[in-house]
Amino acid sequence: EPEVTQTPSHQVTQMGQEVILRCVPISNHLYFYWYRQILGQKVEFLVSFYNNEISEKSEIFDDQFSVERPDGSNFTLKIRSTKLEDSAMYFCASSVRIRGSEQYFGPGTRLTVT
Amino acid sequence: QQQVKQSPQSLIVQKGGISIINCAYENTAFDYFPWYQQFPGKGPALLIAIRPDVSEKKEGRFTISFNKSAKQFSLHIMDSQPGDSATYFCAASREQAGSQGNLIFGKGTKLSVKP
Numbered sequence: 001e002p003e004v005t006q007t008p009s010h011q012v013t014q015m016g017q018e019v020i021l022r023c024v025p026i027s028n029h030l031y032f033y034w035y036r037q038i039l040g041q042k043v044e045f046l047v048s049f050y051n052n053e054i055s056e057k058s059e060i061f062d063d064q065f066s067v068e069r070p071d072g073s074n075f076t077l078k079i080r081s082t083k084l085e086d087s088a089m090y091f092c093a094s095s096v097r098i099r100g101s102e103q104y105f106g107p108g109t110r111l112t113v114t
Numbered sequence: 115q116q117q118v119k120q121s122p123q124s125l126i127v128q129k130g131g132i133s134i135i136n137c138a139y140e141n142t143a144f145d146y147f148p149w150y151q152q153f154p155g156k157g158p159a160l161l162i163a164i165r166p167d168v169s170e171k172k173e174g175r176f177t178i179s180f181n182k183s184a185k186q187f188s189l190h191i192m193d194s195q196p197g198d199s200a201t202y203f204c205a206a207s208r209e210q211a212g213s214q215g216n217l218i219f220g221k222g223t224k225l226s227v228k229p
Binding site: 004031033035041042043044045048050055056058091093095098099101102103104105106107108 | 146148150155156157158159160163203205209213214215216217218219220221222
């Protein structure tokens with residue numbers, strides 16, 4: 001069964017450093033999402049991406065964040081200058097379409113900022 | 115108005131019992147209500163979902179009940195099994211034209227099923 005993959009599974013970085021989290025969505029999917037989950041809390045929407053551009057973003061997704069689909073398979077989330085409060089589990093998700101289509105989530109990348 | 119409120123925060127049920135988790139929403143524009151199951155160290159996985167044109171949906175031991183007028187929906191797990199022990203999230207989104215389908219999640223319910 002096709003699945004969303006994410007790398008790395010765990011990233012440790014120092015405050016102020018840039019990180020790039022990588023995702024490979026399911027191949028025929030067109031809609032891509034990033035969510036985050038701070039330890040023990042709910043999953044929060046960050047950004048949605050369609051047709052090579054951001055379609056919606058939350059208040060959390062400020063100027064320190066950016067997303068890119070550099071080729072036909074990868075979907076990346078960059079945090080330019082990490083803060084302690086960026087420590088969380090970051091999930092990538094994808095879907096074929098919006099209506100009537102499930103969002104499939106990847107296993108997540110645990111980001112630890114020290 | 116974008117919030118989805120979920121209760122209880124944690125739930126302990128005996129094997130064979132019924133687990134019930136409740137959610138409430140405020141935004142009447144929401145028209146898709148999925149439940150996700152998450153095991154430790156894994157991403158959320160879709161369990162079952164409902165749209166407002168029906169009041170109940172059943173898949174195996176899992177049932178969603180939906181009350182549009184009360185803006186509430188709930189997950190019932192019949193004959194709960196130890197393998198059902200996980201965190202369950204309700205969510206809501208808009209699927210209409212112009213929406214991007216991003217999910218608004220509840221805070222989650224940690225279910226423990228005791229043998």
